[in-house]
Every structure is written in C-alpha cells, then in structure tokens.
Amino acid sequence: MTTKFEEMVFKAAMELWGIDKQGLVCAEELSEASASMSRYLNNKCDIEQVYEELSDAQIMIDQMKRYFGNEGFERWRKRKMDRLAQVPEISAKLR
Numbered sequence: 001m002t003t004k005f006e007e008m009v010f011k012a013a014m015e016l017w018g019i020d021k022q023g024l025v026c027a028e029e030l031s032e033a034s035a036s037m038s039r040y041l042n043n044k045c046d047i048e049q050v051y052e053e054l055s056d057a058q059i060m061i062d063q064m065k066r067y068f069g070n071e072g073f074e075r076w077r078k079r080k081m082d083r084l085a086q087v088p089e090i091s092a093k094l095r
Contacts, residue, residue: 002062010063019067026060033057 036053
C-alpha cells in the first residue's frame, strides 16, 4: 500500500517522464535487482546492496501498479499465491 506522498511522487514522475521512459526504468531496476541477488548469492556483495536494488525495483513496481491499475496485479498475485500454496511441502505446513 502506498502513502499519499508516494502517490504524489509517482504521479509527478509519470507526468514528467511518461510510461515509455518509466517502463524502461522499471525493466532496468528489475534487472539490477536480479543481478544484485546473484552477486549476493555468490558472495560478491553485501545485503545492503540487495536492499538498495530491491527497493528501487519495488518503487518502480509500485509506479507500474498505479499506472496500469492495482486490480490486475492483485488478481494475478492471488492466483500465484494460491498456486504456491498448492505445492505439497507448503500445503502440508498450512494445515
């Protein structure tokens, strides 16, 4: 859930740069988050770098949710969570 301040910042950023630019930045931030996780797992960076890159990625994801509409994201998130809950080893722990 985003705050009023975050909503204002997201709106201003989208008005300034538009969806084309922000969509590309989102892709870049997701790539950087992926790379930082790989470096962390290979002991080539510390957890703070992972936090930083995941934070950048989350900010861009939140912007995309605002732009495209949160309902679709939540619908798909629920589907994916339900699917994850059906993995036998996870399902057994939910009983």
